[in-house]
Amino acid sequence: MSELDALYQELILEHYKHPRNKVTLEGSFITHENPSCGDSLRLKIEWEGPARIKRILFDGHGCAISTASASIMTELLSGKTLEEALEICRKAIAFLRGDSEGSTDPEDAEELGDLQALEGVRQFPLRVKCATLPWHGVEKELKSRF
Numbered sequence: 001m002s003e004l005d006a007l008y009q010e011l012i013l014e015h016y017k018h019p020r021n022k023v024t025l026e027g028s029f030i031t032h033e034n035p036s037c038g039d040s041l042r043l044k045i046e047w048e049g050p051a052r053i054k055r056i057l058f059d060g061h062g063c064a065i066s067t068a069s070a071s072i073m074t075e076l077l078s079g080k081t082l083e084e085a086l087e088i089c090r091k092a093i094a095f096l097r098g099d100s101e102g103s104t105d106p107e108d109a110e111e112l113g114d115l116q117a118l119e120g121v122r123q124f125p126l127r128v129k130c131a132t133l134p135w136h137g138v139e140k141e142l143k144s145r146f
């Protein structure tokens, strides 16, 4: 294992063991699921004004990859405008899937912060579904706000 892989591994585990913005959500929320792994999560988007995200909370259960990705997602999108958040979602999903668009620009990668630690999932299609679950979920909920 290279030094970078080890660092990434550690970052993923850190987010898995101490997920940011993970709470117990009471009430009715949309459940986002990845049946191929058993990951399940619910999101609560708190708004500050009509178009700025104050913070995002999540609840649910899943593997290390989906949990770490959800934790990172809540950190990256909190405080962003709706428009900025949708742009980050697009880049994050492209990055995790390894689409050439969005994944090669170093500035984009920088913007994705800790999410870069999940780059390795690209080689494993089933794991890509774990990593993109929180992103597809939040994207869907953000778009439904229009």
Ligand code: ZN
Residues within 6 Å of the ligand: 034, 037, 038, 039, 062, 063, 064, 065, 066, 130
């Ligand atoms: Zn999973």
